[in-house]
Amino acid sequence: MANLKDIRDRIKSVKAIQQVTSAMKMVAAAKLRRAQERMEQARPYSKRLQGVIENLLPDVDRGMLDLLEMREIKRVGYLVVTSDRGLAGSFNTSVIKKTELEIAEIGKENADLFCIGKKGRDHFKKRNYTIIEDHVEFWNELDFNHAVKFGNGIISHFLTGKVDEIRVVYNWFKNVGVQEISLEQLLPLSFSDEIKSYGNRIFEPSKKEIVQSLIPRHLNIQVWKYLLESYASEQAARMVAMENATENAGDMIKSLQLEFNKARQSAITTEMLEIVGGAEALVT
DSSP states (O other): OOOHHHHHHHHHHHHHHHHHHHHHHHHHHHHHHHHHHHHHHHHHHHHHHHHHHHHHGGGSOGGGOGGGOOOOOSOEEEEEEOOSOOOSTTHHHHHHHHHHHHHHHHOGGGEEEEEESHHHHHHHHHTTOOEEEEEOSOGGGOOHHHHHHHHHHHHHHHHTTSOSEEEEEEEEEEETTEEEEEEEEEESOOOOTTSOOOTTOOOSSOHHHHHHHHHHHHHHHHHHHHHHHHHHHHHHHHHHHHHHHHHHHHHHHHHHHHHHHHHHHHHHHHHHHHHHHHHHHHHO
16 A cells, blocks of 8 residues: 555645646637637538539539549548647547548558648658648637638649549537547539539529639638638537546545545554554563
């Protein structure tokens, strides 16, 4: 059994850790509220614009815009959205594992990566994946300009023919307790077979002007959606992880306190037996 000083030191150490995890939980909760508000404000616009694009595509000649060009899939680009910091449960590892599984199907040599977040970048860089761009240390100042900047780099890579398809791996925010790994195709744009073509539609302005205006905007909005969903998911995952850590620290403190009490009682009993034994020895 550990001595009283060791147990007392462990209790003090665990209490200090508990204070840190509790503070991190509160910080994550505050950030989550703001992130969730921004995400929920952007969702309706993103969803509506995507619906407009999906209904427009069946009536559009794919030769009208290079972003619509369908090619034989020889090389794929992956936009991988992770965080800069850890202590968020399986938030980052789930994205990384999903990306690795996807890349394994086409071969590591046929994949280009666009890494958003330090955790994803560091992981793939150490394993010698081909990283075209990486963007880190911007989450605390996240705004739409970041989405435009990242989107332009991805679009340029596709338009120059360096990849034949762009896929995105990120965390989709379902609720505070659940964040789901999502894999989406960003480029070329596609639509469901259930959506029918209406050949007699009248476009104002022209169909070409609408396509050239809406589709680049749609792509930037999609990248913005990935950033907002991922940031909200990160804060939710960290808040839950820190809450669990705080509770675990509390359970550990109770266990150590019980161990401390037992050790102290044992020490007192031993001391009493020694006193009694010494007194008996004097009498005899």
